[in-house]
Structure formats: C-alpha cells, structure tokens
Amino acid sequence: MKILLIEDDPFISQLISTKLIANRYTVDLVTDGELGLEFALMGKYSLILLDVIIPILDGLSLCHQLRDSGCETPIIMLTAKNSDEDVITGLDAGADDYVTKPFDVEQLLARIRALIRRQDIKRFPSILTWGALQFDPILIKVTYQDQVINLSPKEYSILELFLRHPQRIFSRSDIIDRLWMIDESPTEAAVTNLIKDLRRKLTAAGMKEELIETIYKLGYRLKSAPDCQEKKKQEQEGLMLLEQVKQDFKKSLKDRIKGLEKVSIGGNCFSPSQRIQLKQEAHRLAGGLGIFGYSKGSEVAKEIEHLLDDESGQEEENFILFSQLITELKQEIGQSVLTSNLAPLSRGFRPLIVIIDEYNPFTQAIQEAAPDQGINIEIISDEIIPWQWLKQNTPDVIMLSLHRSLTQDSGLMLLQQLKKQFPSIPVLVTTEKDNLYERVAVVRSGGEGYILQTATTEEVFGAITEVLSPVSICNSKVMIVDDDPIFLKTLMALLQPWELQVTTLSKSDRFWQVLTTTNPDVLLLDLEMPTFNGLELCRVVRQDSKYNHLPIVVVTAHTDDNSIQQVFAAGADDFISKPITDSEVLARVINQIERSR
Template identity: 35%
Template sequence: MRILLIESESQTTAAITTALNAQQYAIDAVDQGQVAIEMVQAYEYDLLIMTAGAELAEIRWCRTLRSQNYSAPILMLMTTNNSRDRVLALNAGADDCLAKPFDIAELVARVQSLLRRRQAVFTSSLDWDALKLYPDSRRVTWQDNPLSLTAKEFRLLQLFLENPLRIFSKDVILDRLWDASEAPGEGTVASHIKGLRQKLKASGITYEVIETIYGLGYRLTPPPDAKNKSTLSSPDRAVLQQEVLAEVAAMQADLRESLDEEVAIFEQFAAQLVAGQLNQSLLSQAQYQAHQLIGTLGSLGLSEGSQVAQQIDQLLQTSGSLGQADAERLLQLVASLSIAIAAAPSIAIPALSPNVDSIRLLIIDDDTTLTKVLRRAAIATGFEVEVATTLEQGRAALRRSYSGEIPPPDVVLLDLIFADSEEDGLSLLSELAAQNSTIPVVALTVRNSLRDRITVARLGGQAFLHKPISLTEVLRVVTKLLNPAPPSEAKVLVVAHESQILEQIIELLPPWGLQVTTLADPEQFWEILTATVPDLLILDVEMPEFSGIELCQVVRQDPQWADLPILLMTSYGDSEVIHRVFDAGADDFVGKPIIPPELIARITRRLEWTRLRKRNR
C-alpha cells in the first residue's frame, strides 16, 4: 500500500511516517501543495493524508480532486476542532477527519479502516476458481459463460463468497436473505441450496461449491487449487511423518551421547554442595541446562525425563539453602534422568490443517533440539518455517521482512531465555511493541511466573506456552491464532451519539457474524431494546439527555434484562468514570478511541462467557 502524506510540520511527518512504516505501508511525504499535485498526477496512491490549514486550501483541492473523479480515500487532518470545518471537509469529498493533536494509534486505525473499505469497494468480482460473481452488475459466470440465477440464489451465492470461512446455519441464512414478512421455514433454505447446486453443476462445475456441515449448516468449499496447495498427498504426508520420527530418534541418540556432559555439570555442582562451596557461574550453567532439558525432552515425547528435569530445576532454584542432602537428591535425579532418556519416545504428529498453507512461522529459540523437531513437525503440517537461535538472528530475520527481502512471518514463537545473551526474549517483544508491530508473538518458554505472563500480556503477546508442551499443542495454538473460529450469530445493540463511532462499529462487527443495530438517539432506547432483543449491549458513557451509565442502570432494574451483557464505552484513564461504570452494573468497558482488535476480543469473550453460563445452569 502506498500513501501520500501532505504535512508541513516535520515532527508530525516523522511520527506518522514511522508509525505507518511499521505497518508495512510505503509513505511519500511532501510539505508543499504544488509538489503534492504533481505527485498525485505522477503516481497511483491508495490513500492521501493531508492537513487542512487555516485557509482551508486543502479542502478546496480535495473538492477539485473529487470533481476530477479521483477515487483514492482522503484522510483530512484538521488544525481546528469545530464541526463547521469538518462538515466542509466531508462535503468536499474527504472520507474521514481527525483533529490535531491526535493519538498516533487512532490515526493508524483510521488509515487501516479506510484501506479496508477501499479494498471492499473496489472488489469488482467475487471469485471461486473460474466462478465469478459481479455484485454491481448482478452477474455470475463460470469460465466466462453466464449463469441464470434467481435473486435469492444470487444473494445466497454472494453470501458464501463474501464469507469463505464461515459456516451458516439455516436460521442465519433465513435472517440474512428473507424478510420477516415472508416467514419461510428451514425447508426453504434447503430447497434454494439444492437449486443453486443444480445450476452450478449444470454450468459445467464438477466440484461441490457449497458443502453441508452436518448438524451445523453450510459453507463454501475451498476451490480445487486451494485444496491442492494446502493438502499434501497421503504418500507425501507419510514421508514427512517418517522424517519427523526419524529426526526424533536421531536427537534422542544424540541426547544419550551428550548426557555425560550434562551429568558432569550436575555432579560437579553436587560435589560443591558437599564441600560447602557454591559457585554462581556453575549454578547458572546447571540451571540453564535444566531449563533446556525440560523443553527438549518434552518436545521429544520423553515426558518422564522432562518431569525429572523439572524436579532438578526446582531444586536448583532454592540455591540459597542447599546442603548435602540436596546434593544426594540431585545425584538421584540425575540417575533417573539417564533411565528416562533411554525410554521410547511418545510423540504425536500434528494433523494437517487445511488453512495453514500461507502461514509463515519464525521460531526464535536457542534450544536447537526443540527447534529442529518443531520445524520438522511444522513443515509436515503445512507451515513455512524459519529458525533463529539467537535474538540477533531473530532481529535480522524481522529486518529482512520489513525491507521486503523476504515475506514477513505470520507468527513469531519466542523463547524468553537465551544462555549466551544478557538480554532475554522480553526485550525483543518490547521492541516489537514500541514499533506497533502487528505480527502476533507467542511466548514459548520454561519460565512460568505470573510476572512473566503479565509482562508478555502488557507487551502485546498473543499467547503464553509453558514448556514442556507437545508439538501438536504448539501448532494448534498458532493455527487457532491466525484462523479464529467466528462467533455464533449474535445480535448487538450499540447506542452512541457520535455517528463516527456507529459507522466504525457497523464496519467492524458484521464480518464476525454479528448482527448490529445502531441507535444515535438515546430517547428511543427502550423501544429499540425491546424490539431487537439483543444478545449484547454497547453504550457510550457520554450522550446528551441520558448517559450510558444511566441507561445501564435502567436495564439492570428490569428482571428481564438482568443477565444481558453490557459494555460501556469511555475514555481511558478516567478512573472515577470507570468505577461508576461497574457500579452501574456493566460487565466490561471499552476504551475510546476504539481499538478494533480489543473491541472484537471483548465482545466475543463476553458472548462466550454468557453462552457457557447458560449451558451450565
């Protein structure tokens, strides 16, 4: 994506450029109107960002661009915060306005929203193999030959093509495609699905376009080329599985051969304890060796050996009070370790996932045994994998992806402990957070303190996996992270006075299977609430006439709505308001300006908790 930034303040230009570069956008920055005109004429941009000065010349230029049918989105940065100028900018053709000074995270969110909207608007066709649906002209073709579909069949096919990963129940399809006045039954859906399938087959399509998920509904079948990309043949998969098992056997043999070195470290440390001496360097070495063995043995399916390594690690953590009895206990554990490593490994090969063909995995971990077997298993599952055994190698891989030399990883698996470095994995995670990186990071570590878990969460980590952990579970978490199951169809009522908030929510929630009703006038709240019967309610705290807190109190006073999940929207940092929010009976609050991933996470989590609570009653 290429963006033109027209801004005269150098500090603002630098801040915006840095933030958008971190999102992998290419930025051209100019500070003069004439240069900007020449740039727009010379290059095709996906978005324009410009500041409307006191004389509003940029607004006049925006009107001129629109009169010339210039179609790229325009984000206008306003030096004033009055509604008159915003109205002028929007009427001139700006797609969005943001008043200075602004929060850089909000600007990034608005840019992403405008670019998503542009992609949706300018999608001329929805494609499935050689099947094409043209929403604007209401046409469908297969290999350029037209298909004759009824209006309902067209909308049905469009529904599946727009949501290729979603499963639609018959009830949801009825809600989406039929008016309440028509009141058809579930048999109507089955009849239309059957009719659509017959017409698709009659056109020459030899594959099933819409598949039945028994007990759930229907969804779009992945096109043949996607299946070929994401599915290995049985012989290929069998070969890869054998390679993984062979790799495990070879690593187990290497472990047995190198065990003498680990045993020597533990025995030397035990001898020091007997002599009443304690060498901190040797202690650190023994602790690190125990950490490594926990993860390594667990990944190889040697669970008993991993448990013994954990007992050694726990013993070494109490170094300040260790004595001769502990030395004897350490030697006993070392003897058990030798027996456990000789046992037969029990390792499960992860099942091949149909949705991971494009997932690139960057593993940053100095446990070479673990990374080797994890890499093998990930490739067998369909991932593309790069391994970095030091933090610097990990940084180098990320820099190459930022520069476009290699595709960026979809997920980073990051250990928190590196023996040959004074820094740990949290430092790299902190750097990624400072860069506003959107790459999900999963901590994979033997460390398991609450402090570590909180730090990872604060720095934006998406998951925390504690070694030892099976390969299957690691790859399951990664796959689920990138292919989250959409929530079941649910109705959400949003009450807010600001039209911008309502528009943003209308854009965000429907792709997640949520039906959204919006209300800008709180005086109509009770009528709309009882008419829509929502599964979740979102209220803005600051509204004229009635505040969101007052509306929340009114809802909680009625026994019918006692269990309705309620989220209140309020600005971050106002502890007094947040306290009043929970006193009023709200379940949660959402900060303003809205951060899309946070809003989605809070809504889906609250709906899931509500479903679980109802199920357990």
C-alpha cells in the first residue's frame, strides 16, 4: 500500500517514513501543500497523512480542495493543536481522523491500519484468497495450503496489488508508481525481476498454478483462480438465460404479428395513431428479428417501417402493400432460424490470433511462445476455411501465409475474401520471400502487415501488437503543462475516456519534480507560460539523458512560420494550434504514443 505524507518537518517526516517502510508501506513525501495537492489528485494512494501547518497551501485548505474535487482517499491530519475546536475544524474540512503532536508512532500506525481496514471492508473481504493461497493484510501474512510464505516487502506489496485488483492490467510503470518511492528510480527490469522472484517463492511453497499472467506489451494481470467451477456455473446459467430469452422472443412473435394483421384486414387506410404504433412495432421487430437470426424477416420489417414513413397521400396503395408485407413477414418467421447473430461469451482480454497456414516450425514457434505473451493462437489449414467458426469466435488478428505461387492468385484471393468477410479484423501476411511486387499486391488486397517467415517470435508479436494499437494506448500517461486551469480540465475530460492517465500541472516551476515522478509517455506543453515557457521546458527535457526521447507536443496560438520553426528547433515532435479541436488532440496524442512504442 502507498501512503502520501505531506509534512515539512524533516525529523518528523523521517521518523514516520522509516516506521511506515518498516511495516511494508510505500511512502511518498512532499513538503508543501501545493505539491501535495497535485500528488494527491493522482489518486494512487491508500491514505494521506497531512500536517495542518505546511508551506504555500495549509493542510485545512488542501483538505477542502481534495474533497471538493471528489478525492475520497482517507486523510489523517497531524497537528500540535489539540483543542476541541481545532479537532472539529479538521474533521469538518474532510479529514477522517485527527492525531495531535506529540504522538506515539505505534498509535499512529494503529490508526492508519484501522482507517485503511474500514475502507477495505467496503470493497474487499478481510482475507484475500486465490485458490489455496491466502493473504491476510491485517496480520501481514501469506499462506499456501496453511504453509507460511516469507516474502520481502516489495513481493508482499505486489501480491496484494494483484489480489485487490483481479481484473486490472498493470503496466511496469504502473507498478513502479505504486510500489516505489518518489526518490527511487528503478528500471522496468526491476519489476520483471520482482515478479520472477515472487513466482519462484510461490512455486517453492508448492503452488503449481501460475498466479500472474503476462499480457504482451501491456503488463501483468492476476490469472483466474484454479477453482473455476463457480465461473463455469455462471457461464452455463448465462447460456441458459440467453436461450430462454430467445424462446420468449420466438413465442411473442405470434401475438405481435396478429396485432399487425388486425390492422391489415380492418380497413383500407391508417389512422394517425395507428401509423405511430405500427411504426414503433415495426422498428422493434426489425431490431429483434435481426438479433435472433431472422435476417430476411428483419429486412421485411424495415420495409414496413419505411412504408409507414410515407405520407405522400397514396393511402390505399400503401395499405395494400402493407398487407402483402405482413403476409411475407409471417412466411419468413414461420421458417427455421438460419443463424444467430448473438456473439459467444467473451474469452476475456487475451487476444485470439488465427494463423491460416500449415503446421510448420514457424507456426509452431509462435504457438509455443504465445501463452507467455498473453495471447491465444489457433492454427487452421487454408484448404478448408471454417468461415462459420471464424464468425462465432471473431479473432483479433488473422495471419495468412502466402506459401503458394502468386501466379495462381489463390493466396491474394483468400486475403481479399477475408477482408470482405471481416473488414475490421487486421490481416497480416506471412511469406517465405521478400518481394516488392508481392508487398504491393498485399497492400492492394487490404493486408495490414507483411512478415517474413525468417522473423523471430519477438518480431512477430511486435507486429501483432502494432495492429492492436487501439488497445496498446490503454493506461498510457499524458502530462499536460498549462497555466490555464480551464484548458487543463478540458483536455483531461477529453483524454480520460480513452483510458489515458492524465496528469495536469498549472505551475511550470514544479515541472521537473512532477515529470520525474509521473514518468509520462507523452508531454503536452503550452508555449507561453509564466516563470518558464514551453520552449524552455522542451529544451530542458531534450538535455536529459533519461527523458530526451520523450514525445513532446507544444500547444500554441501562434502558427506563423517563425513560431513553428522555434517549436521544432527546441526539440518538439509536434504542435497543436489553439483553439484546439477534440479530434486533432486525440489523433496527435495517440500518434505520439504509438510512434514511441
């Protein structure tokens, strides 16, 4: 668990930090209220320890601003003021607890545990389990089949992180943010080694199942627990419920068609109220029939709906056509359902890659490496393509081998057929030879990638990740520096729905500290700001060996040649002109993230 300590007294902060770290907490320390507010709003802390009297922004004002912004992180206030009035003021400001100085550190720890425990009770059971593995956060104990497993503080923390968030994928940078302190600078390799060490200890304790799975190019996630009986039961119940819905819909059709028939034999024109009701019913039937497999019936219902929109005055002709369409609809519904457009139950986040090729050393190597990459692989022959199976399982990527001669055009014809049947699914072509004419033919036929079969598995999975780029931007970090708070809020509202982690900063003199703490994937800088302008900050980044490759986009209202030349001369990768448009900002930010990867 990670705690934010906002305290300007170096001796008190060192005492508290040392004690917390010894009790397996990760601590971020800041010494003033303004920076504390920025860190707290990042929302990555289990608890905030807040001194009342701190520089720039006092603790009470900071607490008020956090609660006003919707921050629900538990807050314990620390202060030398102990009157009833002071305590009431602190609690009214939004604090959850109030500790007066001098305090006993053990008592402070107890209050921290109690407050975190109360928060956790709302969301988690007191003991976290995964199969026979048990994690007790109160006793700080991990057991497997009742055998205690001794873990390091970091191993303990990462295990807790995954158990508390079983569905979430954590990138290596996410894990660094949550487990390491601000003044530590671990590489992503440290996360890889930490997970290896945890896996090794769990295996030594007798655990045969893999606890943490690798999601290729994204990070890690807790695997489903070995006991999946309940999940299978729920899936079965879901299928049964689905079948029941289909049957109920089928039974309802008879009465619904009868209602339409009554109108068709009850006169020779529509009343205004009938027209509205019939149009609504035809619209509902068009959607329902299509979903449950009556594709032709759905088309007939759409014709009825369009007919009822016709108010040209040809009432009698339209009424006759309406009666004919009702008869046609009855005939279509009386036939068997050909197919169901209902998708099968989700297979989870692991992408499905279908390889259309012979089983050979190239495809075998990909299939063997796929589980470690968090990918499912299916190899099918191109002699008989199981089109219905492909429709039901909807692969995320198709890899097609062009091992046949191009003079026969069979491989390219199959590529064109795949793109016609599945226009939204990327198709990567694999081939034994590298030929420009073949590359052009693949592009013309709709292929999204060209891979030589001499490529390594890492190169193959890299190509797969590139065509899955809409997923790869998830949880990417964007840092925005601008002195206009309204502009910052606008960009945050625009980018966050795309599952981007957005950090905003309005004071450019805090730039370096926030940059090195958040480690963003892309940086947006306003050109004109007080203290330091965007060009100066851009040059600062380009001079640093660690961050000099960070993508930078400058936002400016000046689009004259001289200003743009200065932007690129300072080292920016791109610029956005004000006033901004939603689509342009998204496109440029996502483009920079994808290019950097």
